[in-house]
Amino acid sequence: MTYTVYGAAGSGSVPVEAALTLIGAPFEVIEAVTWEGEAERDKVAPVNPMRQVPVLVTPDGEVITESAAILIWLAERHPEAALGPEPCDPRRAQFLRWMTFIPASIYSMYWVRDDPGRLGGDDPAAQATIKARTAERIAACWEQMEAQMEPDRFLLGPELTVLDLYVAVASRWTPHRSRFHQVAPRMGQVARRVDALPELLDLWTRRFPFEGAWGG
Template sequence: MTFIVHGAAGSGSVPVEAVLTLAGAPFRVVETPTWEGEAERERVAATNPMRQIPALITPGGETLTESAAILIWLAERFPELGLAPPPGDPRRGQFLRWMTFVSASIYALYWVRDEPDRLVGADAAAQAQILSRTVDRISHCWSVMERQIEPGRFLLGDRMTVLDLYVAVISRWRPLRPRFHEVASRMGAVVRRVDALPELQDFWARRFPFEGDYADPA
């Protein structure tokens, strides 16, 4: 049976789609770039009343929302991939900590950044201030994470987890990779490794081409 992903190219659905691709699981994407306007948000409202992506409908008909929750669930649904430390693993606490941190402290700010008028109305100066301050806050959060982890080949050691996929995608968003490398150089080396995974090259090219503003500086 098929998974259904409500998402969009370059969005928070990309790491979800990446896991399904690695698992070889059948899935289809309902392309819903909610940042483009009210019509797109209404399209996803029946699946996620928050009118946000990603949302995942499982083959059993269950609806899952919240990117970190979906990724953790998928890692447990496909344990053969080894994409999450299991309960009892020494890495489990830090895995849950940083999955939640990225979701709550960084990802959540993009709801504000996508349409700052949601909070400050049509005041152009206030909107510009929000965009500037959220860039600084995102950079600060990445630097906090950088100082408190000890990456190996991947963020939690020598095995990739969904945390690596999550960070690899979100670090592409503004303030973009140059600023990310500036504040989180060790994590930067890891996400470049994730970018280069042979098994995901065709997937990245389709769903989040690393070019233009999103290119990673050499």
């Protein structure tokens, strides 16, 4: 009963891999570095016509795309891991709110950043402006999220949820953790706590270490 994850180191598949690690469910990763060209994107095409990662294929053969949907589904499918508030939990509304906010307001910016020519054409100046403005937009969204949360040990209280995993990974992307800690210092403390979870240290080292272009 093994899950299959289509993903890549440093990508949106990493919080999914982290959730599966904490759940204790066996999984295999099909590496598809989709930002490196058509051949890599073609690896994902059989399970996702958008040719994007992450994709989760369940042990029953069901295909789930979109990182937030995968994380919410895993939390619900494996309640024994306690990685998400149940419908009757008073934290549920804010859990769904922020699990939706991240892909809608932050994650979506990377479709533009990965290839600014999609909107800026061949004009280098336009592309540079797009990259600068999307970085500022991402930072502003983290700042807005910070202003509307009261983190405890984790973002929604004393217990870890998949929202913490999502933020811990997405906050490593441009404009990187240094800016994230400036605009969202309380959320930054939570992210550092997730970074240090003993159960995930090996995963972080293999799949998203603080080095090179990923910064820290």
